[in-house]
Amino acid sequence: MQYRTLGRTGLRVSVIGIGAGGPSRLGQRDDIRTEAESVALVLRGLDAGINFIDTAEAYQTEAIVGAAVAKRNREDIIISTKKRLRGENISAAELRAGLHDSLRRLRTDYVDVYHLHGLRPQQYSYYAEEILPVMQALRQEGKIRFIGVTENWSGDLEHLMLQRALLDGHWDVVMVGFNLLNQRARETVLQPAIAKDIGVLIMFAVRRALSQPELLRSTLEQLIASGEIDARAINLDDPLGFLVEEGAAAGIPDAAYRFCRDEPGTHVILSGTGNPQHLDANLASFGRPPLPPQISARLRQIFRQAHSVTGG
Numbered sequence: 331m332q333y334r335t336l337g338r339t340g341l342r343v344s345v346i347g348i349g350a351g352g353p354s355r356l357g358q359r360d361d362i363r364t365e366a367e368s369v370a371l372v373l374r375g376l377d378a379g380i381n382f383i384d385t386a387e388a389y390q391t392e393a394i395v396g397a398a399v400a401k402r403n404r405e406d407i408i409i410s411t412k413k414r415l416r417g418e419n420i421s422a423a424e425l426r427a428g429l430h431d432s433l434r435r436l437r438t439d440y441v442d443v444y445h446l447h448g449l450r451p452q453q454y455s456y457y458a459e460e461i462l463p464v465m466q467a468l469r470q471e472g473k474i475r476f477i478g479v480t481e482n483w484s485g486d487l488e489h490l491m492l493q494r495a496l497l498d499g500h501w502d503v504v505m506v507g508f509n510l511l512n513q514r515a516r517e518t519v520l521q522p523a524i525a526k527d528i529g530v531l532i533m534f535a536v537r538r539a540l541s542q543p544e545l546l547r548s549t550l551e552q553l554i555a556s557g558e559i560d561a562r563a564i565n566l567d568d569p570l571g572f573l574v575e576e577g578a579a580a581g582i583p584d585a586a587y588r589f590c591r592d593e594p595g596t597h598v599i600l601s602g603t604g605n606p607q608h609l610d611a612n613l614a615s616f617g618r619p620p621l622p623p624q625i626s627a628r629l630r631q632i633f634r635q636a637h638s639v640t641g642g
């Protein structure tokens with residue numbers, strides 16, 4: 331397992347992190363897995379060397395994460411969780427109550443990274459002025475080790491909220507949407523984060539479009555129709571087939587995770603699954619070498635203008 335330093339937090343984190351939300355929620359979203367199976371999935375990841383888990387109040391997976399962490403050494407695991415905002419301005423008391431409930435479900439007395447979840451650009455001023463000081467106080471109280479913020483990517487495709495957050499420098503960690511289909515965050519988020527040594531968590535590395543062929547095709551059709559990619563660069567009958575044909579990758583999810591892993595400025599690539607075989611495949615992906623440079627360059631070239639999709 332490869333470990334990296336999560337920017338100025340100094341935390342040593344595995345490059346693959348368990349994402350307990352997304353379309354799978356550890357297999358809980360459509361009741362594909364029992365809770366015990368989801369706990370076993372988290373333990374499988376931890377025992378393979380993953381030490382970073384991202385969950386949230388909104389995902390309803392904190393109790394599963396807590397049950398898994400209780401079976402291992404808490405100090406060895408970095409827990410990231412988030413306060414649900416629902417597009418509203420919550421109060422200081424609601425933030426404190428939310429953290430209190432998260433700690434109870436997680437069976438711990440501190441979280442390593444506590445985020446505002448899906449903060450929208452128009453909410454930023456209120457949260458920076460009114461809620462950030464509360465998070466800083468919770469840090470002083472020892473309940474939060476580091477302060478983070480995650481974006482609402484589908485509603486903020488230009489990463490406007492994170493651009494402001496990175497200018498401020500108040501946040502230790504940010505979570506940003508980035509994948510081979512939409513690489514806009516390279517200039518707007520990753521480069522400023524490198525300059526300020528901010529920890530960066532990547533979401534949407536694979537998501538639906540890069541794990542479901544029919545959705546990949548429709549996403550690419552959308553990008554061609556909008557003029558964001560050149561139809562001649564893609565064979566719609568076998569989109570991105572060159573990744574596998576040329577022996578660069580074991581499959582599209584494999585290429586997608588490695589593409590994000592090797593992007594400068596990224597620290598933890600979150601991987602969400604409810605399927606133990608997918609977890610094993612993803613662990614194998616993170617053990618593989620970088621994509622060949624000509625393949626990475628081709629992916630950067632094809633999607634350089636793409637900005638209107640998340641792949642979600």
Ligand SMILES: NC(=O)c1ccc[n+]([C@@H]2O[C@H](COP(=O)([O-])OP(=O)(O)OC[C@H]3O[C@@H](n4cnc5c(N)ncnc54)[C@H](OP(=O)(O)O)[C@@H]3O)[C@@H](O)[C@H]2O)c1
Nearest residue numbers: 349350351352354480533535536537541600601602603604
């Ligand atoms: N605003 C926010 O704060 C925010 C928003 C979104 C996500 N997140 C965080 O980011 C994490 C990562 O996002 P994500 O869960 O969407 O992760 P992801 O890893 O990009 O995509 C997960 C999707 O890919 C599928 N998948 C994973 N590995 C696969 C494989 N080897 N082969 C085929 N399909 C595969 C999963 O289905 P299976 O279950 O079938 O494997 C799932 O549908 C979330 O879990 C959450 O922690 C945060």
